[in-house]
Amino acid sequence: MSRGAEGPKGRETMDFLQLATERYSVRSFSDRPIEPEVMEKILKAGQLAPTAVNYQPQKIYILKSKEALATIRSLTRFTYGAPVVLL
Numbered sequence: 001m002s003r004g005a006e007g008p009k010g011r012e013t014m015d016f017l018q019l020a021t022e023r024y025s026v027r028s029f030s031d032r033p034i035e036p037e038v039m040e041k042i043l044k045a046g047q048l049a050p051t052a053v054n055y056q057p058q059k060i061y062i063l064k065s066k067e068a069l070a071t072i073r074s075l076t077r078f079t080y081g082a083p084v085v086l087l
Helices: 016-022 036-048 066-075
Strands: none
Touching: none
16 A cells, blocks of 8 residues: 655655545454454544544443443444444
8 A cells, every 4th residue: 555745743644535545344343352452543543533623522432241232233233243332
């Protein structure tokens, strides 16, 4: 994957058009546990995502118990069998 220009703090940035073109949705998940380091990166990306007037009112709930997953699955069919749901 090619990268764009050098971004803030000397890091390379991906060209937005390339990102928009190459993105895809996943609707099939394995039951393999998510490593804590990977979950931390996912949560950090959520914290850095832009919000209205930079208010940043995020509250991210990690649902992974059988009871929590059963509850969310009773409310929506869009969990696609994922072993963890972020709400």
